Amino acid sequence: MPEVLMNGNSAIAEAAIRAGCQCYFGYPITPQNELSEYMALNLSRRKGCSFVQAESELAAINMVYGASAAGVRVMTSSSSPGISLKQEGISYLAANELPCVIVNMSRGGPGLGSISAAQSDYFQATRGGGHGDYRTIVLAPSSVPELAEFTHRAFDLADKYLVPVMILGDGMLGQMMEPVAFHHEAPEVFSVRSRSLRGAKGRPSRIFKTFTSKPAELEELNWSLFRRYQLIQKEETTSEAFLTDDARLIIVAFGIAARIARGAIKTVRAEGLKVGMLRPITLWPFPTEAVKEAAKKTKQFLVFEMNMGQMVDDVKLALEGKGKVSFYGRPGGVIPTPSEVARVISRIYVQEGLT
Amino acid sequence: MKKVYTRPKSLKPAVFHYCPGCGHSIVHRLIAEVIDELGIQEKVVGVPPPGCSVFAYHYFDVDMLESAHGRGAAVATGMKRANPDCIVFTYQGDGDLAAIGTAETVHAANRGERITAIFINNAVYGMTGGQMAPTTLLEQKTTTTPYGRDLKVEGYPIRMSEIIALTRGAVYVERTAVNSPANIRKTKKAIKKAFQTQIDGLGFALVEVLSPCPTNWKMTPRESWQWIDDVMSKEFPLGLIKDETGNKNAG
Ligand SMILES: Cc1ncc(C[n+]2csc(CCOP(=O)(O)OP(=O)(O)O)c2C)c(N)n1
Ligand code: SF4
Numbered sequence: 001m002p003e004v005l006m007n008g009n010s011a012i013a014e015a016a017i018r019a020g021c022q023c024y025f026g027y028p029i030t031p032q033n034e035l036s037e038y039m040a041l042n043l044s045r046r047k048g049c050s051f052v053q054a055e056s057e058l059a060a061i062n063m064v065y066g067a068s069a070a071g072v073r074v075m076t077s078s079s080s081p082g083i084s085l086k087q088e089g090i091s092y093l094a095a096n097e098l099p100c101v102i103v104n105m106s107r108g109g110p111g112l113g114s115i116s117a118a119q120s121d122y123f124q125a126t127r128g129g130g131h132g133d134y135r136t137i138v139l140a141p142s143s144v145p146e147l148a149e150f151t152h153r154a155f156d157l158a159d160k161y162l163v164p165v166m167i168l169g170d171g172m173l174g175q176m177m178e179p180v181a182f183h184h185e186a187p188e189v190f191s192v193r194s195r196s197l198r199g200a201k202g203r204p205s206r207i208f209k210t211f212t213s214k215p216a217e218l219e220e221l222n223w224s225l226f227r228r229y230q231l232i233q234k235e236e237t238t239s240e241a242f243l244t245d246d247a248r249l250i251i252v253a254f255g256i257a258a259r260i261a262r263g264a265i266k267t268v269r270a271e272g273l274k275v276g277m278l279r280p281i282t283l284w285p286f287p288t289e290a291v292k293e294a295a296k297k298t299k300q301f302l303v304f305e306m307n308m309g310q311m312v313d314d315v316k317l318a319l320e321g322k323g324k325v326s327f328y329g330r331p332g333g334v335i336p337t338p339s340e341v342a343r344v345i346s347r348i349y350v351q352e353g354l355t
Numbered sequence: 356m357k358k359v360y361t362r363p364k365s366l367k368p369a370v371f372h373y374c375p376g377c378g379h380s381i382v383h384r385l386i387a388e389v390i391d392e393l394g395i396q397e398k399v400v401g402v403p404p405p406g407c408s409v410f411a412y413h414y415f416d417v418d419m420l421e422s423a424h425g426r427g428a429a430v431a432t433g434m435k436r437a438n439p440d441c442i443v444f445t446y447q448g449d450g451d452l453a454a455i456g457t458a459e460t461v462h463a464a465n466r467g468e469r470i471t472a473i474f475i476n477n478a479v480y481g482m483t484g485g486q487m488a489p490t491t492l493l494e495q496k497t498t499t500t501p502y503g504r505d506l507k508v509e510g511y512p513i514r515m516s517e518i519i520a521l522t523r524g525a526v527y528v529e530r531t532a533v534n535s536p537a538n539i540r541k542t543k544k545a546i547k548k549a550f551q552t553q554i555d556g557l558g559f560a561l562v563e564v565l566s567p568c569p570t571n572w573k574m575t576p577r578e579s580w581q582w583i584d585d586v587m588s589k590e591f592p593l594g595l596i597k598d599e600t601g602n603k604n605a606g
Contacts, residue, residue, distance in 0.1 A: 023437050050436035054429070055462035062426035062459070066402075066433025069420045074437065092423050197418040197434070199441050201397035205367075207412040209421035211405070 003179035008144045008169065009034035011180050012077070012103055015151035017043055018184040020191070021101070022072040023050045025063035027082060030115040031171030032105035035077045048190055057082040061089030061102075068098040069208055071196025073155055077103035079171070080121050081112060083129070090164055091130030094225070095210045099158030099193075101151065102136070103167045105174035108333025116333030117172035119255060122310035125168045126284040133222050135229050137165040137236065138283040140254040144178035152184060159193065161232055168283060170306070172256050172335060232285055239287035240279040241294070243269065247276030248354040249345065250294050252315050253304040254280045261304050263338030268345050274354075275345055280311070291318035299323045300352055304341060307331050324352070363387035365396050367416045376576025378566025379408050381533040382475060385543040386444070387415060389550055398442045400434055402427045406448035407481040407568075425456025428463035431470040442553055444471040449490040450480045453515040460519065467524025467558035471549045474515065474561055477568040478587060485571030489513040492590050497571070512590055516563045520597040526558035528596040532565035532588060534580035541593075552600050565591055 006014070013035045016024070024039040036053065044051035050067075054060035060076050067074040078086060083104045093100055106121045108114035121129075128134040137157050139150045147169060154165040192198070197206055212218055240258075243265060244250055253261040258279040265275050278294050280287050294301075301323050303312045309327045316325055328344045330336045349355060362368065365387035373380045390396050396417055403411035405424040412419035422430045427445035435443045445452075452460050452474050463470065479497055480486040486499040490512050494503040504512075520528040527549055531542040542564055549560035565587050567579035574582060 023433065025433065052432065052436060052466075055458050058426065059429040059432075059459050059462065062423060062429035063433030063436070065423075065426075066420070066430040066435075067437035068433075069430075070400075070434050070437035070441070072437040074433070088423055089426070092421070096421065197400050197420055198438050199398040199400060200416070200418050205416050205418050207419045207421075209412055209419070211409055211421060 001182050003181045005177050006144060006180050007034055007175055007177045008147045009105065009174040010038045011144050011148045012151045012167070013038035013042065014182060015148040016075050016101065016155070018182055018186045019152045019155040020073050020187045021075050021155065022048060022190050023067040023074040025052045025054050025060040025076050026078065027054050027057045027060050029079045029082045031107060031117070031174050032077050032079050032103065034174065035103065057085035058088065061086040064100045065089055065093055065098060068093065068100045069096070069197045071193035071198060072190065075101040075103070077105065079104065080106045080109050083121060083124065087130035090136065091132050091134065093164045094128065094134035094136065095132060095221070096208045097162040098208070099162050100164050101154045101158055101167065102164055103169065105169045105171055107171050108331070114333035115171060117170035117256060117335055118306050118331065118333045119170060119257060120307040120310065120331060121168065122283065122305070122307060125166050126286070134225060135284055137161070137163060137232060139165065139167050140281060140283050141167065141169060141173065142255050142259045142279070144173070144176065145180045147173060148180050148182060157236065161228055162195070163228070168255065170256050236282060237285040237287050237289070238281040239290040240281055241290070242277040242279065244276035244278060244294055244297065246274050248274045248298050249300045249302060249349055249352070250298055251275065251277040251302050251304055251345070252280070252291070252311065253277060254283060254311065257304055257306050260336060260338050260341055264341035264345055267338060267342040268349070271346070273346065273349050275349065286314045286318065288318040291315055295319055295323045300354060302326045302328060302345065302348055305329045306335070363391045365390040365416050366414055369413050371414060372410060373407065374570045376567055376569040376579060377407070378477060378533045378564065378568070379475060381539060382473065382542070382564055382566065383411065383414055385539070385546050386473060388543060389547045390417065392547065393550055393554065395442050395550070395554070398440065400441050400443050402431050402434070402443065402445045404447045404451040405482065406451050408446055408448065408475065409482065411446055425451050425454070426459055427451065427456060428459040428468070428470070428472065432463050432468050435468060435470055442550065444473060444550070446473045447475065448481065449474070449476045449478065449488040453489045453513050461522060464519045464525040464559040464561070465522040467526070469553050469556055470559060471553045472559070472561040473546065473549070474563040475566045476563050476591065477566045479568055479571045481568050481571055492586060514591065516561060516596050519561050524559050525561065525597060526599045527552045527560040530563040530565070530591060530593050530596060532583050532593055534565070534567060534583040548600070555600070557600050563591070565593070
């Protein structure tokens with residue numbers, strides 16, 4: 001298929017339809033409205049599909065839960081305040097091993113915050129933001145083509161591991177336009193997961209539930225979830241290295257911040273500074289091994305995020321003290337420029353005696 | 356010999372954990388009988404709530420999906436939208452449907468979701484130990500209204516069925532009770548109609564059942580039946596609240 005010019009939100013929606021997403025439930029919030037609107041236009045009338053503008057994010061995620069239990073591919077999207085409301089449902093989805101895709105086009109917080117792009121939901125996304133011991137796979141795209149590609153991957157991962165998968169974008173990625181090509185055609189017939197509740201026809205009745213009066217039963221569920229999480233860590237952790245081979249300073253950045261950092265690195269490279277970048281693509285599982293590997297080349301790391309340093313902990317945990325971590329961040333929806341980041345890089349480079 | 360009474364097919368051979376005289380047991384049996392009589396056991400998915408009936412999935416021999424507190428109507432919406440051929444019912448207490456889940460219930464009704472809600476009104480939060488429910492009667496004592504529900508502090512008991520009936524997507528709403536053989540028969544008829552409404556694809560159907568909780572009402576089962584007649588049904592009048600099943604075209 002030839003490339004088309006599309007905003008990120010619409011690209012996710014189109015990719016979801018092509019991945020066989022049958023149901024979409026959402027509630028309006030900026031900066032992700034184009035996604036819901038695209039679904040209203042292009043999914044709602046498709047045979048076998050359903051679109052509901054829910055009365056709240058709470059309702060939307062619980063609709064996702066019901067549809068996922070029915071065995072279909074289902075998605076919801078929102079932005080930070082709405083994602084907070086979805087946490088109850090995400091916990092239930094994780095607990096009942098129900099796959100789904102959740103998109104967070106995050107914005108400045110805390111509180112109502114701003115509608116400008118931010119990355120301040122990193123903790124919430126990577127720690128399993130609701131109650132209980134669980135994780136969700138978190139994918140962090142940094143371009144419109146990646147939004148499309150990762151959306152497809154998110155559905156596949158969700159079905160493969162029976163877990164909710166979150167795409168953590170931001171308002172800028174959602175609204176900027178880039179050429180994007182879609183590599184899949186929407187399916188003619190939808191497949192239904194066999195582990196589903198659709199009426200006990202030709203088989204014994206089934207229950208999806210967690211509540212129990214026997215803690216040992218729930219402990220067993222937790223163990224089984226964590227065995228799966230370990231497998232995900234082993235099989236699905238991804239990251240991208242950019243000019244790290246000779247780097248004396250490695251930037252660690254994800255999503256749109258990685259895009260900004262890339263521009264900054266080009267600038268400082270032109271001035272002769274040996275700077276590279278490690279970009280976590282899965283935020284959970286975090287690319288611990290890749291960080292460790294990078295630490296064999298240099299001990300100097302700079303974490304750059306559009307928040308107050310939520311990923312710093314993960315980088316430090318990965319380094320286990322075998323590296324020095326600096327941080328630069330702009331929270332609240334302020335979008336730093338590549339030249340600003342280039343200045344920060346140069347300063348740290350000099351201060352740390354890397355010249 | 357002719358068998359005149361047996362366990363409905365749609366109930367598993369399990370022993371209910373409910374207190375003696377609890378209305379949940381009666382309503383469970385009625386729902387199971389209705390599912391059998393309508394021949395829909397293989398199509399039904401039930402959505403039980405957190406509440407005394409949280410273990411309903413151990414009793415009904417149909418597919419069952421645990422719901423978060425109050426979210427039954429949204430869960431059922433997703434289930435039905437994903438698979439319109441299934442018959443989905445929610446089973447919800449008054450705390451579940453009329454407090455924490457008010458928004459989900461009103462909007463599912465308003466959208467005319469083709470789902471069936473069975474609403475157990477026992478005027479208290481049973482599972483958590485008898486706290487005030489939105490349906491607790493004025494002057495009724497509960498663990499969180501130890502001096503009795505005070506209009507000036509807690510407001511009036513909520514008449515949820517009447518609120519639901521105002522939404523245009525709700526096509527069948529009836530309030531019944533399970534405090535006498537006659538009322539139990541009426542309740543079964545209402546439940547059957549609520550399922551039939553969904554089978555016919557007409558819209559949202561809700562049956563509110565005034566249901567005894569002798570434990571938290573601190574009454575004997577017999578006294579609790581009497582109290583429904585004498586007190587509770589004065590606040591929550593029994594009978595048909597809305598029936599538009601004849602006026603709509605199926606689908
Ligand atoms: C989010 C959340 N809040 C609170 C609870 C605790 N809780 C469980 S059941 C319940 C209310 C039960 O009352 P009701 O819905 O009237 O049902 P009953 O037990 O009387 O049948 C509450 C508050 C919960 N499970 N989840
Ligand atoms: S506490 Fe009340 S509602 Fe709960 S099982 Fe006992 S009688 Fe029934």
